[in-house]
Amino acid sequence: MVKNQIEARGITDPKVLSAMRKVPRHLFVSDALMDQAYADHPLPIGEQQTISQPYIVAHMTQALQLNPDDRVLEIGTGSGYQAAILAQIVFRVYTIETIRTLHIKARKLFDELKYSNIVTRYADGTNGWKDESPFDAIIITAGAPEIPVPLVQQLGIGGRMVLPVGGRLTQEMIKLYRDEEGIHQAKLGGCRFVKLVGEYGWDKK
Ligand code: SAH
Numbered sequence: 001m002v003k004n005q006i007e008a009r010g011i012t013d014p015k016v017l018s019a020m021r022k023v024p025r026h027l028f029v030s031d032a033l034m035d036q037a038y039a040d041h042p043l044p045i046g047e048q049q050t051i052s053q054p055y056i057v058a059h060m061t062q063a064l065q066l067n068p069d070d071r072v073l074e075i076g077t078g079s080g081y082q083a084a085i086l087a088q089i090v091f092r093v094y095t096i097e098t099i100r101t102l103h104i105k106a107r108k109l110f111d112e113l114k115y116s117n118i119v120t121r122y123a124d125g126t127n128g129w130k131d132e133s134p135f136d137a138i139i140i141t142a143g144a145p146e147i148p149v150p151l152v153q154q155l156g157i158g159g160r161m162v163l164p165v166g167g168r169l170t171q172e173m174i175k176l177y178r179d180e181e182g183i184h185q186a187k188l189g190g191c192r193f194v195k196l197v198g199e200y201g202w203d204k205k
Contacts, residue, residue, distance in 0.1 A: 001025075001038040001054055011058045015066065019088035020058055025051075027109065028079040047099050049194055051079040052141060056191065060139055063162045063175050063188060066090050070136035073154070075125030076196070080106030082141055083118050093118045094132055096125035098197060126200035128154040135159060143171040143193035148200035152176065152183065164193045168202070 002020050011017065026037035028051055033043050042050040052060075060082075066072070070090040074083050077097035083106070086093045095118060097103040103122040110118045121129065125140075126148040134156030140148075140163035147165060155161050159178045164171035173188035195202050 005040050005055050006058045009055055009059075011055075011062050013062045015089045016058055016062045016085075019061070019085045020054065022088055023081065023084045024113075025054070025081060027113070028081040028084070045079045045102070047102055049078050049099065049102065051081050052193075057082050057085055059188070060141075060162050060173070061085055061089070063173075064137040064139060064160050066137060071132070072137045072139065073129055073132070073135045073151075074139050074141065075128075075151070076141035077106045077120060078102055078141065080109050080118075082139070084110070084113070084115055086139070087115045087118050090137075091117065094121070094129050094135070095119070096121045096123050096129065098122070098124055124198035124201075126150065126196065126198035130154065137161065139163070140196060141193065142196035142201070143168070143191075144196040144200075145202055145204070146200075147174070147176070148196075150200065152178075162188070164191050168195060 026034045029037050042053045045051050066089045071092045072086050072090050074095040077095040083093050083095040107120045128150045133154035138161040143164045155178050161176040165174050166172050170192050173191045175186045177184045197203050
C-alpha cells in the first residue's frame with residue numbers, strides 16, 4: 001500500500017510513511033471488508049460514514065507538517081484510523097466524533113492497540129475543544145460548507161489546519177496557516193468527503 005499508493009504519488013515525509021507502515025488498517029474496518037482494507041479507495045464503516053482512502057490520509061497528514069511535540073485536534077474520529085496515524089507522529093491527539101456508536105468503537109480499539117496518547121470525545125466537533133486549545137494542528141475529516149470559526153480561533157500561532165470545504169458532494173482541500181500576521185490559506189486540490197454536521201457544519205442555523 002505505502003509504496004504503490006502513497007510514495008508513488010509524491011508523499012515524502014518519512015514520519016508519515018513510517019506511521020502508515022505501522023498502523024494495522026485492517027483492524028479499523030469490519031471483518032467483511034478486511035480483505036479490501038489496504039485497497040486504493042475509501043470503505044464504509046457503518047452509520048453511512050467512511051474510512052478515507054489511504055492516500056488521502058497520507059496527503060492530509062503530510063500537509064499538517066507535524067512535529068513530535070505537537071498536540072493535534074481531529075474532528076470526525078470515524079473508524080479511528082486517521083487518529084491512529086497522527087498518534088504515531090505527535091505527542092497527543094484529541095479526536096471528536098458526533099455518532100456515539102463510532103465513538104465507542106474507536107475508543108475500544110485505541111485501548112486494545114494501546115494507543116495511549118489519543119483522547120476521545122463524543123460531541124459536535126465544530127465547536128472544537130476549547131479547554132485543550134490552542135492546538136498546533138487541526139484536521140477535519142468531513143466536508144464543511146465553510147471553515148468553522150471556533151476551530152480557527154483554537155489554532156495556535158504557527159498552527160496548521162487542513163479541511164475539505166465546499167458542497168455536499170465534492171469539496172476543495174484547504175490548508176490554513178496562522179502566524180503573527182494572521183491567517184493564510186492555500187488550496188490543495190479537489191476531494192470528496194461525507195458531510196460535516198453540527199453547529200458550524202451543514203446543520204448551522
Ligand atoms: N477520520 C475518519 C474518517 C471518518 S468519516 C477515519 O479515519 O475513519 C467522517 C466522520 O466525521 C464521521 O464518522 C462523522 O460522523 C463525523 N462527523 C461529522 N460531523 C461531525 C461533527 N460535527 N463533529 C464530530 N464528528 C463529525
